[in-house]
Amino acid sequence: xxxxxxxxxxxxxxxxxxxxxxxxxxxxxxxxxxxxxxxxxxxxxxxxxxxxxxxxxxxxxxxxxxxxxxxxxxxxxxxxxxxxxxxxxxxxxxxxxxxxxxxxxxxxxxxxxxxxxxxxxxxxxxxxxxxxxxxxxxxxxxxxxxxxxxxxxxxxxxxxxxxxxxxxxxxxxxxxxxxxxxxxxxxxxxxxxxxxxxxxxxxxxxxxxxxxxxxxxxxxxxxxxxxxxxxxxxxxxxxxxxxxxxxxxxxxxxxxxxxxxxxxxxxxxxxxxxxxxxxxxxxxxxxxxxxxxxxxxxxxxxxxxxxxxxxxxxxxxxxxxxxxxxxxxxxxxxxxxxxxxxxxxxxxxxxxxxxxxxxxxxxxxxxxxxxxxxxxxxxxxxxxxxxxxxxxxxxxxxxxxxxxxxxxxxxxxxxxxxxxxxxxxxxxxxxxxxxxxxxxxxxxxxxxxxxxxxxxxxxxxxxxxxxxxxxxxxxxxxxxxxxxxxxxxxxxxxxxxxxxxxxxxxxxxxxxxxxxxxxxxxxxxxxxxxxxxxxxxxxxxxxxxxxxxxxxxxxxxxxxxxxxxxxxxxxxxxxxxxxxxxxxxxxxxxxxxxxxxxxxxxxxxxxxxxxxxxxxxxxxxxxxxxxxxxxxxxxxxxxxxxxxxxxxxxxxxxxxxxxxxxxxxxxxxxxxxxxxxxxxxxxxxxxxxxxxxxxxxxxxxxxxxxxxxxxxxxx
Numbered sequence: 001x002x003x004x005x006x007x008x009x010x011x012x013x014x015x016x017x018x019x020x021x022x023x024x025x026x027x028x029x030x031x032x033x034x035x036x037x038x039x040x041x042x043x044x045x046x047x048x049x050x051x052x053x054x055x056x057x058x059x060x061x062x063x064x065x066x067x068x069x070x071x072x073x074x075x076x077x078x079x080x081x082x083x084x085x086x087x088x089x090x091x092x093x094x095x096x097x098x099x100x101x102x103x104x105x106x107x108x109x110x111x112x113x114x115x116x117x118x119x120x121x122x123x124x125x126x127x128x129x130x131x132x133x134x135x136x137x138x139x140x141x142x143x144x145x146x147x148x149x150x151x152x153x154x155x156x157x158x159x160x161x162x163x164x165x166x167x168x169x170x171x172x173x174x175x176x177x178x179x180x181x182x183x184x185x186x187x188x189x190x191x192x193x194x195x196x197x198x199x200x201x202x203x204x205x206x207x208x209x210x211x212x213x214x215x216x217x218x219x220x221x222x223x224x225x226x227x228x229x230x231x232x233x234x235x236x237x238x239x240x241x242x243x244x245x246x247x248x249x250x251x252x253x254x255x256x257x258x259x260x261x262x263x264x265x266x267x268x269x270x271x272x273x274x275x276x277x278x279x280x281x282x283x284x285x286x287x288x289x290x291x292x293x294x295x296x297x298x299x300x301x302x303x304x305x306x307x308x309x310x311x312x313x314x315x316x317x318x319x320x321x322x323x324x325x326x327x328x329x330x331x332x333x334x335x336x337x338x339x340x341x342x343x344x345x346x347x348x349x350x351x352x353x354x355x356x357x358x359x360x361x362x363x364x365x366x367x368x369x370x371x372x373x374x375x376x377x378x379x380x381x382x383x384x385x386x387x388x389x390x391x392x393x394x395x396x397x398x399x400x401x402x403x404x405x406x407x408x409x410x411x412x413x414x415x416x417x418x419x420x421x422x423x424x425x426x427x428x429x430x431x432x433x434x435x436x437x438x439x440x441x442x443x444x445x446x447x448x449x450x451x452x453x454x455x456x457x458x459x460x461x462x463x464x465x466x467x468x469x470x471x472x473x474x475x476x477x478x479x480x481x482x483x484x485x486x487x488x489x490x491x492x493x494x495x496x497x498x499x500x501x502x503x504x505x506x507x508x509x510x511x512x513x514x515x516x517x518x519x520x521x522x523x524x525x526x527x528x529x530x531x532x533x534x535x536x537x538x539x540x541x542x543x544x545x546x547x548x549x550x551x552x553x554x555x556x557x558x559x560x561x562x563x564x565x566x567x568x569x570x571x572x573x574x575x576x577x578x579x580x581x582x583x584x585x586x587x588x589x590x591x592x593x594x595x596x597x598x599x600x601x602x603x604x605x606x607x608x609x610x611x612x613x614x615x616x617x618x619x620x621x622x623x624x625x626x627x628x629x630x631x632x633x634x635x636x637x638x639x640x641x642x643x644x645x646x647x648x649x650x651x652x653x654x655x656x657x658x659x660x661x662x663x664x665x666x667x668x669x670x671x672x673x674x675x676x677x678x679x680x681x682x683x684x685x686x687x688x689x690x691x692x693x694x695x696x697x698x699x700x701x702x703x704x705x706x707x708x709x710x711x712x713x714x715x
Contacts, residue, residue, distance in 0.1 A: 010466040011240040012146065012216045014077060015268040016586075017354070018042045020302035024316075025059045025067050030323065034305070037073045038322070038329070039336035042055035042077045044302060050136060050150035052090040053152070054118040055308075056081055057316045058113065059124070065143040079218055082136055084150035089119040100128040101155060101164040104182070108551040109156045109163050111521045114312065122156040125166040125200035126438040133200070134207035137219075141211035147218025148208060149243065154230040155193050162190055162228070172196070187228075194229040195350045198238035205240070216240075220270060223324075233261050233420035242267050246290065247274035253290070257297045266546045269299040275307055277320055278536070291335045296589045296649070303332055332551040335629070354671035355678045359541065360703060361715045367682040372445075375693045381452030382469055383422040387691035395690055402476050409530065410537075411468055411478035413690075419469025420485040420698050424452045425490030427599065429701030431499045432587035432708045444500045450496050450506065454631055455488060457513045464520025465531045479530040482538035484595055486528060488549045490517075491598040494606075496559035514559040518568055526552060526575070547587025547596055548621060551577035556597035557606050575601070583615055585623025589631050591694070594652040597659045604661075617662075623659045631672040645683065650676045651698040658705040670711060677702060 001451035023031075023041040025047045034040050045067060047059030059067075060673060068078045092100065092108070100108035101122040109122040123129035124689055139146045155163050165181060173181040173192060205219040223232050236242055241263045246253055261269050273290045280512055287303065294301040306321035320328045375384050384394040394415035396629040397406065402416075411417055429447040458479050459470045464488050496502055497510045521541070523530070528539035541552050553576055560568035583603075587596060600620040607613045630653040654673040657666055666673075677699060684696025706712040 009288060010216060011218060011268050012077075012611040013145075014041065015218055015241050015270075016300075016629070018077070018300040019629075020044055020079075020269070020270060020300060021305040021322075021332070021336075022046060022302070023067075023305060024057050025063045028067050028070050031076060032073050032076045033323075035076050038074065039333050040136050040332075042079060042081050042146075043071055044081060045145075046081045048082060049139065050089050051083075051087045051132075053083040053086045054113070055315045056083065061143065062139070062140060064145075068144040068423055070359050072144065077218070078144070079147035080137075080140040080151050081147050081151060081154055082133065082140075084133055084200070084221065085125075085152045085154060085156070086120045087123060089121060091117075092121045095128075096123075098167070099123045099129040099132075100166065103157070104161050104165050106165065108502070109158070111156075111651045113157060114310070122163070124152075124155075124164045124166045124168055125165075125174050127166065127198050129524035130200045130203060134139075134204050136587050137204045138207040138211040138628060141208040142214075144562055145511040146215075147219070147220065147241070148204065150204065150219070153201065153221045153223070154195055154227070155197065157572075161186060162193070162199055163368065164193065169193075169196075171594055194234040195227060199236055201235065201238040205238075206276070221270075221292065223478075226478075232260050236260075236264050236267070240267065242269045242272050244269065246275060246294070247276070253293045257294065259297055261297055261299065261586070261588075262545065264408070264587045266460075266582065267286060269297075270302055271299050272302040273610060275304050277307055277318075280325050280327045284325075284331050287328065288331045288335070291331070295335070295629055298586055298588060298593065301335070303336075303643075336432060339637050341619065355674045357674075357713045358715065359678050360674050363678050363680075363682065364677035364700055364703045365690070367696050369697050369698070370682050371686075372694075374691070375696065376449075377452070380455055380470065380472060380474060381448040382455070383426055383449070383693060384418040384419065384469070385417040385422065385648045385693055386413065387507075392691070396471065399471060399473075402471060402478055405478065408480075408535070409478055410480035410482070415583045416471070416478060417483070418693070420456050420466050421468070421488040422479070423449055424490065425594075426697050427453065427492035427699060428495050428601075429704050430699075431495050432704035433499065433700065434499070434501055436704060436714050446496070446499075446501050447506075450493070450502075453492060454509060454513065456489075457516070461531050461534060462520065462529075464516035464518075465529075466471060466517065467531055477531070479532045479534070480536045481528060482536065483528060483541050483548065483551060484538065486541065486555060487595045487599055490555045490558050493609055494562065494602050497562050498605075503605035509658050511614060514562045515565075516562070518556065518559040519573075521555070524570065535559060545582055545587070549582035550584075550596055551615070552600040552602060553579060553583070554602040558602050580612070580615055581633055583619045584618045584653065585621065585626060590627045590649040590652040590656060593627055594656045594659075594698075597623045597656045601659050601661075602712050620660050621665060624657045624665060627656040628672075631657075631669060631676055647680055647695045648692075650679075651695065651702070654702045655698045655705070658702050658709075661705075661709060663711065664712060665707065666706070666709070670706075673702065673706070674712075 009408050019040050020042040021034055023043040023045055044058050048056050049061040049064060071078045076495050101124045102108060112119050112120050121711040140148055156162055170181050177513045208217045218241045220241040223235050242260060244260055270296045275287060291301045305315045309316055309318040322332050376385055388395050397414045407413055426496040427449045434442040435444055455474055456470055458465055462466055466481055466486055468481055468485055493510055497507060526542040528541050529535050537551055551638055554576060556568060556572045557598055560572050585596060600616050603614060603616040630649045654676050657669055682696045685692055703712055707714045
């Protein structure tokens with residue numbers, strides 16, 4: 001990642017992994033604790049030097065400047081709050097009256113919130129109000145602020161048509177469209193208003209940039225709704241950091257955040273967690289679940305250090321805070337602190353000690369035994385996905401079920417679900433193992449996994465398709481594959497082709513496989529179809545977005561390297577041009593990001609243009625930065641969701657970091673990675689009802705990658 005900013009959004013690099021706490025100027029003496037105890041990296045400062053909305057506390061600019069300087073002394077970034085639309089009623093006077101948003105009858109838009117005493121008036125972004133907000137933001141930047149948070153961005157309405165019909169809007173609309181704003185369809189007018197608001201945000205960003213040209217700043221806004229204007233779809237393009245208010249927890253929250261993330265095209269997503277005070281234990285429980293959900297989608301959580309007040313007699317903040325409630329403090333420490341939030345283990349002395357290399361290798365040996373005893377078929381050398389926990393045998397479907405596509409066309413929840421995917425990833429780990437030991441028996445185990453991968457390709461009915469896995473007859477398989485299967489499969493074969501283990505005969509086999517895969521993808525317009533030629537659920541390899549762009553490029557560049565065919569090099573260059581800006585280390589939870597990382601590994605090792613390679617290196621580091629907070633340790637659970645959160649994502653995060661091959665980045669997290677490796681019982685890696693290979697397979701890949709880099713001493 002560029003040292004200053006994320007190129008595709010203009011956001012500062014630190015914004016992608018921010019851990020944010022709210023603060024007021026009264027918290028100035030707590031800033032050392034905010035950074036060192038709680039592990040926050042950013043504070044969102046609620047203190048305005050002018051024009052409050054009746055809720056945000058006032059503070060002099062001198063005091064704000066002192067706060068920013070103290071925060072920077074404590075290695076904290078500061079983003080300042082400003083309401084970009086609403087002001088208290090005392091501001092609505094003199095010339096300011098003309099700046100207000102107006103309804104169709106010409107009346108100013110105002111309302112009485114329940115949590116403050118004063119009326120609020122909404123102001124129009126086509127009026128001099130926009131310049132007023134720009135000056136405030138520029139003043140923050142001059143004081144050293146690292147960004148501005150624009151609250152309540154919207155055109156408001158309280159019955160009737162959505163504002164605004166002020167004189168400024170009438171004049172600008174007539175000038176730009178030639179039409180009367182009162183006569184056009186509502187949809188066209190509202191769309192135009194959304195553009196006006198977005199351009200206002202753009203002007204605020206330009207004002208801050210002029211005031212602080214030497215550093216990139218965050219410009220974000222509270223896009224908490226799905227309305228016609230205040231939505232991620234409308235305002236997201238004008239922000240360099242996305243911001244969402246979120247309440248609740250669980251699948252609904254994750255789904256909404258995933259949608260925001262995907263619509264944001266790789267921009268950092270900050271999520272303020274709505275904390276409803278119940279009891280200390282209940283509030284802490286909900287907060288922990290919310291932070292878990294936010295981190296799971298690669299977003300950045302913001303926690304209210306002090307809960308907002310909903311009492312109109314006490315606007316601003318309540319007396320409930322992480323400084324007064326130990327259970328809330330514990331949640332923030334657990335998820336934010338670099339000792340715990342970045343994987344540094346439990347806060348007790350025993351857990352804070354770094355495990356020895358010997359302890360790590362003992363767990364690696366355990367994982368290796370489990371893999372070859374339980375998950376790897378001794379005849380086909382495929383890696384099965386699920387075992388029956390009672391028999392410890394692969395959960396294979398019947399041949400009749402496969403023929404009938406039961407339980408699904410992809411064989412989900414069976415032993416064949418991820419054979420191609422897991423084989424490719426595991427092969428990379430075994431090649432690292434051989435690179436460290438040079439033992440012939442280690443080369444032979446890598447060769448066996450390669451044979452299992454070749455068998456999968458050979459089984460396809462449409463040559464060039466890569467099925468998920470194959471039954472013991474070496475032929476029968478489900479028709480549906482996925483982008484994930486192709487990504488890891490190609491990673492494994494590409495590395496094997498370039499390794500000292502491969503024979504000339506195997507190189508010829510791999511060339512044949514890649515030639516078929518690339519020809520099939522080219523014929524299908526780089527969309528993965530099933531082995532029957534039908535569209536599949538996860539086949540959008542051609543999509544112009546993170547988690548797809550780098551994977552397609554890796555597949556084609558690996559094929560160009562293996563086949564030495566100049567045609568595929570030309571295809572790679574053609575595909576690269578529109579996709580390079582989407583090659584980001586973003587796109588989901590660690591089990592997704594690790595697949596992006598495998599693609600970046602291929603690209604980093606095969607790209608010959610140093611400038612292009614820097615883009616891939618930046619994406620690799622961005623993926624690792626997003627994964628680092630997941631290294632924190634929690635109690636292990638056998639539940640579906642908890643397994644992903646407590647084991648699978650921890651291991652895949654550790655592998656994502658290791659595969660950066662960036663010692664400077666890895667070393668500060670090495671103790672956390674080792675603690676993850678020694679924590680789990682790899683004989684009982686259960687997801688839902690079944691033993692699951694994803695709780696075992698990454699272990700050797702992590703350890704041997706670190707050993708190859710000289711970061712673990714092999715025994």
